[in-house]
Amino acid sequence: MTLQKWMKSPKGYVAMAMTAYLVIASIAVFDIKGIIHGLVAVGVAMIVDVLFGLVNRKKRMLPDGAIITGLIVALILSTSASWVVVAATVILAIVSKYVLVSRNKPIFNPAAMGLLLSVLIFGTGESWWGAFGDLPVWMIALLLIGGYAITGRVNKFPQIFSFLGTYFVLLSLMGLFHTGDAGNALRAPFINAVLFCGFFMVTDLPTSPAKTKDQLVFGVLASVVGALVYGLFGGLMYLFIGLLCANLYHFLRTRYTFFL
Amino acid sequence: MAKMDKKWVVLCSTAVAAVYATGYFITETEAVIQPSLQQNQVNTLTNQMSTGSNSETSRTAVTANEVKSTDKVQQTSVYRDGVYEGIGSNRRGSIQVTVTIQKDKITDVEISQFAMHYSEQDVVNMPDEVMNKQSAQVNNVSGATYSTEAFSSAVQDALDQARNT
Numbered sequence: 089m090t091l092q093k094w095m096k097s098p099k100g101y102v103a104m105a106m107t108a109y110l111v112i113a114s115i116a117v118f119d120i121k122g123i124i125h126g127l128v129a130v131g132v133a134m135i136v137d138v139l140f141g142l143v144n145r146k147k148r149m150l151p152d153g154a155i156i157t158g159l160i161v162a163l164i165l166s167t168s169a170s171w172v173v174v175a176a177t178v179i180l181a182i183v184s185k186y187v188l189v190s191r192n193k194p195i196f197n198p199a200a201m202g203l204l205l206s207v208l209i210f211g212t213g214e215s216w217w218g219a220f221g222d223l224p225v226w227m228i229a230l231l232l233i234g235g236y237a238i239t240g241r242v243n244k245f246p247q248i249f250s251f252l253g254t255y256f257v258l259l260s261l262m263g264l265f266h267t268g269d270a271g272n273a274l275r276a277p278f279i280n281a282v283l284f285c286g287f288f289m290v291t292d293l294p295t296s297p298a299k300t301k302d303q304l305v306f307g308v309l310a311s312v313v314g315a316l317v318y319g320l321f322g323g324l325m326y327l328f329i330g331l332l333c334a335n336l337y338h339f340l341r342t343r344y345t346f347f348l
Numbered sequence: 349m350a351k352m353d354k355k356w357v358v359l360c361s362t363a364v365a366a367v368y369a370t371g372y373f374i375t376e377t378e379a380v381i382q383p384s385l386q387q388n389q390v391n392t393l394t395n396q397m398s399t400g401s402n403s404e405t406s407r408t409a410v411t412a413n414e415v416k417s418t419d420k421v422q423q424t425s426v427y428r429d430g431v432y433e434g435i436g437s438n439r440r441g442s443i444q445v446t447v448t449i450q451k452d453k454i455t456d457v458e459i460s461q462f463a464m465h466y467s468e469q470d471v472v473n474m475p476d477e478v479m480n481k482q483s484a485q486v487n488n489v490s491g492a493t494y495s496t497e498a499f500s501s502a503v504q505d506a507l508d509q510a511r512n513t
Contacts, residue, residue, distance in 0.1 A: 166493060166494075168488065168492070168493040211467055211469065211470075213466055213470070213492050213493070213494070213495075215440075215493075215494070221439070222439070240351075240357075243351055243352070245352040245356075245357055245360070246352065249360040249361075249363075249364055252364045252368075253360075253363065253364045253367060256364065256367040256368045256370075256371050257367055257371075259371045259375075260367060260370050260371035260374055263371055263374040263375035264374050270371065270374075270375050271375035271376075272441070272465075274368070274371050274372050274375055275372075275439075276439060277439050277440065278465075322465060323465060324465050324466070
């Protein structure tokens with residue numbers, strides 16, 4: 089595959105968007121640590137991915153998926169976290185990609201799994217700095233531009249609309265009945281997190297369905313679980329838990345007929 | 349699978365944006381009211397202290413009067429004795445602290461309300477650090493910058509209220 093072809097591929101789109109966000113956010117917050125974390129995360133992800141590829145005797149050794157996982161982890165973890173934690177989170181993510189598999193595909197979104205485990209094991213702070221969580225609200229437009237480009241490329245509009253639509257309906261109801269902290273969830277930096285997670289993680293091709301009907305169910309499930317967890321417990325893990333539950337449903341549905 | 353028609357993309361995007369706008373509008377009152385309530389809490393506490401409406405604040409008021417009665421002490425002291433409540437908040441939540449000051453010294457710091465989206469464990473040692481340093485400027489805990497900032501500004505808020513003017 090030539091570089092030009094790769095850049096037009098879904099992975100190429102995501103990798104370019106993530107790199108652009110990393111650079112823009114780092115410049116905007118005057119923090120070189122974001123770039124350092126990005127390099128650490130991508131380097132570690134590539135090494136671990138190639139090692140697993142060698143062990144599994146993979147024909148395709150290009151670690152482009154791992155690069156994206158590394159970039160997503162770096163963009164979400166707080167830049168004040170230690171680089172060791174960033175590297176450990178990436179290792180957890182890549183290991184989950186190769187250990188929790190079905191029919192040679194990862195069951196769970198690797199970045200979401202790594203980040204969830206990171207919070208549980210290391211108590212890592214997440215700032216979603218790469219989703220412009222600390223920057224002016226207008227920068228959300230950059231998320232939408234990149235998000236729409238990628239969603240169109242991977243043909244996942246039904247999934248993203250069902251995910252965001254259901255999530256906003258549930259939060260509006262929470263706001264209406266004064267349950268949970270809906271006001272925060274609908275504003276920066278949490279709205280940035282929802283858009284970032286929706287456009288760049290929920291739409292992940294290997295861990296989500298292709299058919300329109302399945303996409304709708306997947307999006308609704310991810311948002312219902314996420315909103316429920318947020319409403320009941322708050323915190324920062326709700327988006328990952330929602331997405332991983334939808335991943336699990338997708339795996340069970342494709343594996344066992346009674347889920348059809 | 350066929351690509352979603354552009355018209356449907358626009359229509360669905362508009363619908364999602366409309367739902368979001370509804371949610372935003374519904375919660376706007378909450379978002380506006382919350383800081384005002386917090387401000388009111390601080391004002392109430394300050395007023396209670398000045399009027400001495402409960403035993404704790406009576407003690408504070410008496411102590412404060414004692415301090416006021418000694419001109420020499422008032423000139424040299426930075427803070428008024430008493431119990432002060434401060435709030436620090438950022439985009440990721442808020443922290444409320446209660447700071448006790450006696451003879452220009454921070455003698456007690458308690459986290460009275462923790463509403464950050466992070467673990468309270470991140471800031472659990474910070475009250476001791478404030479008392480040891482006698483300052484609101486605590487060391488940043490790796491990975492807990494936002495909680496540290498909110499805690500530090502909450503203590504500073506309380507100290508600002510206690511400051512002799």
